Amino acid sequence: MNENFDEIDRRILNALQQDAAQTNAELAQTVHVSPPTCLRRVKQLTESGVIERQVAIVSPEKVGARLTAIVEITLDVQASDRMDEFEARVAGEEAVLQCYRVSPGPDFVLIVQVADMPAYHALAHRLFATQTNVRNVKAYFSTFRSKFETRISV
Incomplete structure (x- = not known):
């Protein structure tokens, strides 16, 4: 577990793994932070490589x-x-x-x-x-x- 993650990062990552298609506003509401904070956190997680990519899971x-x-x-x-x-x-x-x-x-x-x-x-x-x-x-x-x-x- 990366000790640089805080509880907000964990909530964001868990929420995105459940549904990456939600809007930033929806994600912010889900994880209980402001939309600008949420957007900044997602950007940091993406730039650091924690979030590799966002995809749709297709039924084979x-x-x-x-x-x-x-x-x-x-x-x-x-x-x-x-x-x-x-x-x-x-x-x-x-x-x-x-x-x-x-x-x-x-x-x-x-x-x-x-x-x-x-x-x-x-x-x-x-x-x-x-x-x-x-x-x-x-x-x-x-x-x-x-x-x-x-x-x-x-």
């Missing part, structure tokens, strides 16, 4: 991205430049929503969202099968999402 099923895969990747060579190369390759794929370097076990864990199994196979072929440095791929396919949250407790 309603836009045709019905298949979620959690994919473990192990590389043949784990040199820093080869790890960076793999990360750059997956960063260019829109279907890869998240990429984590992990330890121990595989080198990477990816969260992938695609339309269906043929779309996953095409992605797997592009990212894994044709790459000489990918040693092992293990994919898990979600059958039901029981929880999805983007909120971080502050």
Whole structure:
């Protein structure tokens, strides 16, 4: 927990994580500060990088991205430049929503969202099968999402 946050910052962050579409006046009323104070605080939190960006959360099923895969990747060579190369390759794929370097076990864990199994196979072929440095791929396919949250407790 960042000790530079005060209670107002925490209330602002919690309120924005619930609904980032509210106006500054609505946010100020929610967190019990004046609109100018609220605007200044949000600007400071954004400029300091605490607030990375504000986005809309889209329902995957309603836009045709019905298949979620959690994919473990192990590389043949784990040199820093080869790890960076793999990360750059997956960063260019829109279907890869998240990429984590992990330890121990595989080198990477990816969260992938695609339309269906043929779309996953095409992605797997592009990212894994044709790459000489990918040693092992293990994919898990979600059958039901029981929880999805983007909120971080502050």
